[in-house]
Amino acid sequence: GQQLNQSPQSMFIQEGEDVSMNCTSSSIFNTWLWYKQDPGEGPVLLIALYKAGELTSNGRLTAQFGITRKDSFLNISASIPSDVGIYFCAGQKQGAQKLVFGQGTRLTINP
């Protein structure tokens, strides 16, 4: 089935550091979404990207829709303890409500 490759799988950083993760696909998506999942809860939408090259921010989070429409990255600046969790990218094709998810990036922050 359709897959998104998300990397890295896990990150261990110090509080205050910046974080970068990305997602790639062998096929084109028309929408890229980034979710965060806290332990014991469902994913929560962070950022949605709709156009190739688009750069969108949500507070300390910035995400970009790759020019080829086959990739996206998420940056978190000045990480804080509440950023801990699993971050998922998801792709959505034109006219489809179904989402394809990446494997997730587990973020751990050392105080």
Next chain:
Amino acid sequence: NAGVTQTPKFRILKIGQSMTLQCTQDMNHNYMYWYRQDPGMGLKLIYYSVGAGITDKGEVPNGYNVSRSTTEDFPLRLELAAPSQTSVYFCASSYSSGGRPQISGNTIYFGEGSWLTVV
């Protein structure tokens, strides 16, 4: 503000048993979905529904059945539980008129998850 509610939160099943995961949403969303999340993996779509009376298979439908008799409810049925079905299951819903998911209001809503273990 119930949103998407799924039950039970935890369940242990024996191989071959059957059970139904319940999901209900009170937002009048037309789309509903069931995903499973295996350890260290992303979410994989099991089944989805675009409206009452309509269901369709996702990526991993084998071993599951769904029904959508009402807009609010989208139960997921496991007929003969197998160890491979040990996973966390998420129900989700959204409203679509063909437009885009919006960041404000978190248009695609997920339930809190149901942890299922088959032994």
